[in-house]
Amino acid sequence: xxxxxxxxxxxxxxxxxxxPLERAFAAAGLDVALTPTPPQSxxxxxxxxxxxGGDIEDFRPFTGCKTVLNIWAGVENVVANPTLTQPLCRMVxxxxxxxxxxxxxxxxxxxxxxxxxxxxxxDGTWRHEAPPLARExxxxxxxxxxxxxxxxxxxxxxxxxxMGWSSTPKDIPTIExxxxxxxxxxxxxxxxxxxxxxxxxxxxxxxxxxWQLSLLxxxxxxxxxxxxxxxxxxxxxxxxxxxRLAHATLDVFRTEPLPADHPFWSHPGVTVTPHIAAETxxxxxAPVVAENIRRAEAGEPLLHVVDRSRxx
Numbered sequence: 001x002x003x004x005x006x007x008x009x010x011x012x013x014x015x016x017x018x019x020p021l022e023r024a025f026a027a028a029g030l031d032v033a034l035t036p037t038p039p040q041s042x043x044x045x046x047x048x049x050x051x052x053g054g055d056i057e058d059f060r061p062f063t064g065c066k067t068v069l070n071i072w073a074g075v076e077n078v079v080a081n082p083t084l085t086q087p088l089c090r091m092v093x094x095x096x097x098x099x100x101x102x103x104x105x106x107x108x109x110x111x112x113x114x115x116x117x118x119x120x121x122x123d124g125t126w127r128h129e130a131p132p133l134a135r136e137x138x139x140x141x142x143x144x145x146x147x148x149x150x151x152x153x154x155x156x157x158x159x160x161x162x163m164g165w166s167s168t169p170k171d172i173p174t175i176e177x178x179x180x181x182x183x184x185x186x187x188x189x190x191x192x193x194x195x196x197x198x199x200x201x202x203x204x205x206x207x208x209x210x211w212q213l214s215l216l217x218x219x220x221x222x223x224x225x226x227x228x229x230x231x232x233x234x235x236x237x238x239x240x241x242x243x244r245l246a247h248a249t250l251d252v253f254r255t256e257p258l259p260a261d262h263p264f265w266s267h268p269g270v271t272v273t274p275h276i277a278a279e280t281x282x283x284x285x286a287p288v289v290a291e292n293i294r295r296a297e298a299g300e301p302l303l304h305v306v307d308r309s310r311x312x
Contacts, residue, residue: 003293004044006062007036009051009071017071020286021049028290030297047293048086052077059083066296069289071280073147074227075306076200088306089292092146095284100197103225103277104151107249108160108193111221112137116247134159140191142184142207143198143226144170144177145312147278151197163187167203188215193223199312200227210235213245221247225277228253233264240269251277 007014007021014036025032039045042061048068050056052075059068060083067087070078075090110116113131121127137160141152144166156162156174164175165187171177178187184207188194194216198204208222209232216222222245224231233254239245249271250264256275264270292302306312 001031003030003032003046003297004039005032005034005047005049005293006039006045007034007049008055009049010054011036013051013054013071017049017282017286020282021289024286024290025293027287028294030290030293032293047296049289050078057081057083059086062086067292067302069292070306071285071289073278073280074199075312076227079306079308079311087302088308089302089304090306090312091280091285091288092304093280093285093288095281096278097147097150099281100147100225100278101150101154103251103273104195104197104223105154105158107223107271108139108155108195109158111193111223111247111249112160135161137161137192138163138190139193139195140165140187141175142187142194142196142230144172144175145197145199148195148197149175151195160193163191184212185215188212189217192217192220194220196222196224196230197226198230200229201311205229206232208232208236210238213239216245218244219246221245221249223249225251228256237263237267240267245269247271249273251275 007017021034038055043063045062045065048062048065049071050068051071065086067089068084070088070090073091073096075088078084079088112134139155139160139162141148141162141164144164149172152162152164152175162175164170164172164177165184166179169179196208207230213235236248240248247269251273252275258264258272264272295302
């Protein structure tokens with residue numbers, strides 16, 4: 001039986017997604033009629049492949065839709081849509097995870113080894129100053145979902161002492177896990193490197209504000225490839241200005257693209273990267289979409305189903 005899938009993730013994405021999706025469906029043994037155009041009979045659509053800002057705001061006409069499959073990891077822009085009553089699955093893409101791990105490890109090592117300072121003083125002076133060892137630089141990983149855990153484990157393999165924090169208790173070998181308000185305070189007081197990889201929810205909005213930043217040891221650094229709204233921008237600039245925080249590497253922002261006049265661009269203590277830490281890659285993400293359709297058709301549990309009550 002033919003399965004009807006509507007690619008509602010935006011016409012601009014269709015050329016790069018069509019081939020990978022069709023190959024993934026074939027590899028999974030699925031007979032899928034895939035369309036990038038609004039169907040004349042929305043009620044006959046079985047699955048919606050979606051990205052926020054794509055082609056749908058009102059899901060009510062899609063009465064036969066079994067699941068909405070988001071191609072982004074973040075769902076904060078759609079999870080509260082009252083017309084979306086179908087199960088919603090977020091994207092956990094192996095390629096996205098690999099990219100995030102590479103970004104976090106690279107910038108953690110950059111700060112740990114003092115690469116910026118080395119590059120900034122190529123003045124002919126021989127400075128024989130050995131950097132500390134990784135085991136001397138505690139890392140706080142805020143967020144222990146799929147991405148946070150992968151990054152935490154990669155840093156732990158490099159001998160960084162990694163403290164993980166999550167809203168609910170976790171138990172991960174090689175990671176010192178904490179949760180709750182007291183746990184957040186403890187990891188921030190000890191961390192030389194803080195990485196924020198939490199979803200944006202009402203509970204995580206401005207999670208890192210003036211008080212939390214004041215807990216950090218002087219000279220700590222912050223890496224945020226998670227969500228821009230996790231951090232209070234004004235408080236961050238304040239602790240950078242007074243020297244408590246040595247540097248912030250930021251990949252995500254409240255407004256994107258980051259406005260040209262935003263103070264982050266010109267601040268000497270900030271590195272701006274343009275939301276490149278992790279990207280959904282069609283070749284590695286399409287098999288995840290196909291597997292969820294296969295599972296749904298077989299009556300098996302779906303992967304990465306969003307918990308509406310938690311927002312992710």
